[in-house]
Amino acid sequence: MYTSSLSSLQRCNLVAWQDVVAEKRRRQKAAIPNEWLIPPIEQGRTNVLDIPISCGLLSPQEAEITTTSDVYLLLGKLARGEWSAVDVTTAFCKRAVIAHQLTNCLTEIFIEEAIQRANELDDFYKKNATVVGPLHGLPISLKDQFRVKGHEASMGYVAWLGQVAEDDSALVKLLRQSGAVFYVKTNVPQTLMWGETHNNVFGRTCNPHNLAFTPAGSSGGEAALLAFHGSILGVGSDVGGSIRNPSHFCGVYGFKPSSRRVPTYGIVNSLDGQDAIATIAGPMSTSLSGIKTFMQSVLAAKPWRVDPDVIFKPWDDAGYALKEHGEGYKLCFGLIWDDGIVKPHPPVMRALECAKRALENAGHVLIDWVPHKHAELIANARSTFLADGGADYAAALISGEPMIHSMKLDADPNDIPEFRKPREPLTAYQLWQLHKERRELRKEYFDHWQATEDVTGTGRPVDAIICPVSPYAAVPHGEKRSAVYTLVWNTLDCPSLVLPVTRADSAIDTQVLPHEFRNLDDQAVYELYDPECFHGLPVGLQVVGYRGEEEATIAMAELVDAALAT
Template sequence: MNPTKWQELVEVKRQRLLQAIPRDWIIPPSPNSNVLDIPASCAVLSPLELEITNTSDVSVLLSNVASSKWTSLDVTRAFCKRAAIAHQLTNCLTEIFFEPALESAAKLDDHLKRTGTPLGPLHGLPVSLKDQYCVKGVETSMGYASWLGVIAEDDAAMVKILRDSGAIPYVRTNVPQTLMWTETHNNVFGRTVNPYNRSLTPGGSSGGEAALLAMRGSILGIGTDVGGSSRVPAHFCGIYGFKPSYHRLPTAGMVNSLEGQDSIATCVGPLSTSLSGIKVLMKASLDSRPWNLDPYVIRKPWDEDAYALKEHGEGKSLCFGIMYDDETLEPHPPVKRALEMTKKAVEAAGHSVIEWKPYKNAEIYAVTRSIWLADGGADYKSAISASGEPMINSMKPDADPSEVPYFRKPREPLSAYQLWQLHAKKRQLRKDHLDRWQATASQTGTGRPIDALICPVAPYVAVPHGQTRSAVYTLIWNALDYPALVLPVTTVDPSLDVKPPMHEYRNCADQCLYKLYDPEVFKGAPVGVQLVTQTQEEEALLAIGAIVDEALKAM
């Protein structure tokens, strides 16, 4: 391809995206750093549309549609409008299909009127999609110029489940080039920013989803997670994010980075403005028998007994472990405060908390990175070679494109045998960690091991563009195949989150992290915590998450 051809393709694509927004939904540019209030003041949304989109609880929205208080058409139009506003302020969208969405909403309203019964458990719910989920008849570029013009012949399995459940896909959202970043920027669509403070990142790789949800341009979004890609953005943007265990939900029919790397499987990663949104999505998906769409999906329907916490004392007198620090990167003050707030909240609700010491974390990190880098960068090179677009080696806005930081330099590819040894090491680490978890039964006082672990999502909150570090606090749970849930807790308060005095650093990365912290830079940024349970305990984790969420709200 001609060296400038990819740039021409990108320009055409960006123009098409802007032209898909109706002219009367266009708003003037804003000089504001925090743009969360603009949808309410820009005069695009009617009072009813503001009421609809300001509703954060998915169960309430579904109830209002099912009872005909709101029509699906009104709800869908409201979220289409607010998504258009969100995109103009944060650059969060990659694909817009408003007209088909509105047509689907009208058909759902007709069905409800004729039958008196919702089509499915997600009837009339607009759902946004990360730019990995193929939608029939639409491009899925995943931020690669080489993939522009490739039209999907069918819906991804998750999209089929959504449609069959009565949901309405209406937009897709931005991702970083290669996906393997905790920020969101690519050569096709550019950089997505955090609506709490546009000088900060919304995270990645599901950063477009998180920015859209924070702006209330969506109430439920479907991301993915292989190392923190749904949880880090949830933490950065003040929403709920979930990573289930491997192969609990279907990934068939979606495009991906590192395709074929199955040792640490990519998981469907729902994000929502409410915990009810994640629960209803999980239950609807599992009730749909997704193993009939994806041969990798475990044949394990939604387990109501597990959600009732039958194996966890029915939710009474739970015992949590809490990991304050992984002993490689010391968390910033607001992250520590969120952990303490969570501990106090669950204790006030009648539960107990014991300290969890990091266990072989550094080994798990090293094995995980080596597995991801085993191809020597061949996957990334293959994806960009057809167009000639450059590889993005730094997320810094002023980065020298020819400079390759050490962490982006490809390693020598591993032989099959060398990769097998990593897989064997990971298997042993999983067994070691299971034994460590089970051993806590002697400390909990319940006769059970800890019911869940409370820990940081990242050692920092949303950082300035180009400043994220390795996602060690999330990738560990991908490697161990433990489900993990992010709950919003608080926001940065400079009067409470004071920078600590200089101290002895653990390593260079820890020193850089200390120097990065300035409470005024991060003022008002959201702070979340992460809850973790053992593998295949999705239902239990969501139920425990609801207990913790309620306890936090009661404080």
């Protein structure tokens, strides 16, 4: 799957790992056309979202193209020939490069290759008066994990630099066949298993809403790029919240399907082979139409033919029509105000209130959801991820680069927090006990869900759950804590879609009196909140569906989104 004239390990034996990184950064910078470079921003500026328009690099048409949020609208213009694939690709390449200069969100940049692909699509359109596929001419950005033929997928590890993919990963192959154009890959944290985005190869990614804040992780580069409109549709991955937390922090849409519906074969990964709680690929977009378009296109391409783990389940029109959910009439949503582990900040509580009010006004019913053994579900997942005793990370750090133990800007590299200290690996038998425990916890949870049929008033169990993505909006670098509100749905393997709801407002979201703290995380989260510090940051919510109901979850998220917009 990879080729290299001189392996990264060989090079690191000859030169220091820092020199290998310096060479990679030189190559990355050389991939940006000189005429697309912008001046440094003024010192102290934090929000940089208006710079793509104000910097003068984009033409009026390129500005119009890249400020288009609706994927349906953009694909329609491409299909009608109103915008060429070259025009659209060039516009997003430019805006992505601007985003990178301000937020450090990219890893691989291949502009010339993207323009060549767009030219081929335009030629096909001229000759055949039709499109190649449902994604004809659409630029799609990719998290660094996804292999693209001819390019690296180092995932922020020095030892993996210089390894060039001989073939596309399965999902990239399907998207390419559907007409997509690939132009950039996006930054991730070292090891992926972090809620922020920083590594020794590419450095730290910042949130364009406030550069002093993190875009979360591990799909943080993807979310920062989308927030900047340097992409309209991207692909992330999620094993504990890595699509959903960045989407929430950056104010975009993100979807984690259930496992085995979207192909992951051929990606690079941490904890590769740990399939009990699977790494799941999913879309991130500036619109809900992007989420639906991605899922429809991927499933129409028959992904079970290219990934042996994908189940045979085409797009379900009946599921999307909510045939099992009253056809969308008078749905009942379970609302999680507080999971009992970490109490959310005031802006998140207000987002929940907004959703409740909007849905009730639209004729739906909401009941308070009682979280069932969330702490046990989260503990099970964490123990599963740590079962190897750190062997996976150690194997990837053979270049000599140090393990990053903190995302703080002024972190002491010798200060190792308790959760990063090596643990004794579990035996196979001990790991099997975790698998058995998770099976029983899942059974209990889904029994708990089905039992709500007695209280919904619809004759059905709760149709979907609405809950926080995180107890806070985006946080300053180094302050991201546990992913309790997302990880539970990975353990249960439920589809979950994040949609933007509101923004933190210091005039409304004042600090509340302290409550009785449940744990150290709960206390730290409470003490972190400062209404002025968080002012203006995006706040999203999750719409969580029953396991395997991707299409219904998307449809219900559309209903929630529409209700919030009225």
